[in-house]
Amino acid sequence: MRRKKYDAPVLLGIERGTKGYMAVWCPYCVDFHLHGQEEGHVVAHCIDPESPFNSTGYYIKKIKYAGKRVILENGK
Ligand SMILES: [Zn+2]
Numbered sequence: 618m619r620r621k622k623y624d625a626p627v628l629l630g631i632e633r634g635t636k637g638y639m640a641v642w643c644p645y646c647v648d649f650h651l652h653g654q655e656e657g658h659v660v661a662h663c664i665d666p667e668s669p670f671n672s673t674g675y676y677i678k679k680i681k682y683a684g685k686r687v688i689l690e691n692g693k
Contacts, residue, residue, distance in 0.1 A: 632681045633686070648664075660674050
């Protein structure tokens with residue numbers, strides 16, 4: 618198990634579509650943040666200035682559904 622660099626939380630990245638782009642649900646912005654294909658530590662895309670993710674970022678761990686496309690509520 619690798620040591621964490623920061624006190625950054627780990628969020629599950631929902632793979633959306635066949636290219637491996639991910640979305641994570643942010644409880645502070647109450648919305649999905651759209652990310653690229655890479656797991657690991659990322660800069661937060663928070664629009665809420667109070668979000669603690671703005672200072673820590675977060676780690677993305679990808680989860681993958683076999684054979685089914687994930688469609689988020691808002692159609693992203
Ligand atoms: Zn956010």
